[in-house]
Amino acid sequence: MLDYAALGIVSAVVREGSFEGAAQALGITSSAISQRIKGYEEKLGALLIIRGQPCQPTTLGKALCAHIDKVRLLEAEIPQLSGDAALSVSRSPTLKIAVNADSLATWFPSAISGFVKESGVFLDLLIEDEAHTADRLRSGDVMAAVTADSRPVPGCRTLHLGALRYAACASPDFVQRYFSHGWTQDAFSNAPCMCFEKRDRLQTRWLQEVHQLPLPQQVHYIPTPQGFLDFALAGMGWGLQPLALAKAHLESGRLVELAPKHRVNVNLNWVIPRLKSKLLEKLTRNLKMQCLQSQYLERE
8 A cells, every 4th residue: 555645755756856845845854755755765665866956756656656645635635634634744735737838828828817917836847848748647747738730648637728920030131141032942941940959850840841942050949938939039040939929020020931821730739637626627617718819829
């Protein structure tokens, strides 16, 4: 049988990144943290924590932390639990959600804020490329994900939210330097490009659809939506901008859309475990309703 008190301590160490941080969060000594985890590891015959800076869970430790997060979520719906009967250190559970940076910079805050205020839950957001957020759910790092990955996740259900629309943009002076003769293959082969990170395939997808070209060798990697936009405005390169962020700059002439007839939609899905959780169900309904009203998301 699982020792949930010990697992709560393991979870605190993983969350805080150290024994000292967990001790401060739980109001006990670091020595007590260390002894409790060591005793439970000896009982299981397996390591749960890789000691380091920061401390990291083993594969088993990660699986058990994911399990305890689900238990805490369900426990929060039983108001009669209190004192020693309660597993959670706080009565308000924390939801770990993987979300892509462009969603976080556009529609996600307004879509989830009402639920957070009403329910009192806390968010622990993990930023990941939209094509890989579901992998974080599969690995047990998070409890829910906003993802462009349409593949089924075992034990989970998927709800379509809408699509973020992207436009290829660059500054007027950049266009003058590299595209004075039009949106040609040669121009795109020589013009510096921007990507969010090395796994970002959006620019490659756009180039394939427009010119059947690979990504050029001259690439800037800009890992924040605001930085991505600022670098484009500064004339550093061209890239696919969320239309919601670029629209005002396109209208003012600070950005120019490259090949305007070739915009890209990235479909986004909400993936959650098949738990009988009223909180998750309420969040999902709220998120769907807010997405239907969002000015940032395209809908079918």
